[in-house]
Amino acid sequence: MNGFFLYANEPQDRPKLPLSQSLPYLQTIEHDALILGEGPTKVYVFIDPYCPNSRNFLSLIDENSKMRSKYTYYFFLYELKRFNSAEMIAKIYSSSNPLDALKRVMIQDQNLSDTINPSVSGKIAQISNVAQTLDIYKRPYIIMVKREK
Incomplete structure (x- = not known):
């Protein structure tokens, strides 16, 4: 008797911290964020x-510009293992202008030749x-903090 089993990877609810x-936790790394926007509502990404x-x-x-005026985005670089981006993340954070480097890599599809600073x-x-x-x-993983009225 020949046969096989087929298992489906069903999405599972992942319990989240409120x-x-x-x-x-987010506030402990806020100073490491690459910030884009000036709005009153914080968005951690x-x-x-x-x-x-x-x-x-x-x-x-x-x-x-409307999104940037309504929200302040705090971007954190966090590797998805399948993309092997650890070196690029280190290069972006090592750049003299990390936000500009981030845009060059992610929007303009440029490579960075910056050296990696071990302190990052x-x-x-x-x-x-x-x-x-x-x-x-x-990714992207988005956490929005609504402002209190």
Whole structure:
């Protein structure tokens, strides 16, 4: 008797920390964010520089002045293992202007020749630790903090 089993990878609900518990973690890395926008509502975004969805999201924000006036985006670079972007993340954070470097890589599809500053490894590790604590598993991963009235 020949046969086989077929298992489907069903999406599973992943329990998330409520915002009241997540926010203190996010605030510990806020100073490491690449910030775009001036709006009153904070939006924390975890992206991978090689992820097509992350690239589309950053392009959308960069092109839309209305979105940048309503929200302040805090971008954190966090590697999706399948893209092998650790070196590029380090190059972006090592750049003299990381936000400009991020745009050059993700929007203009340029490569960076910047050297990697070893001091960025701590920043990258801290962001990674927070992302793992919050169970951030896809990119872009967006957390919006609504302003209180």
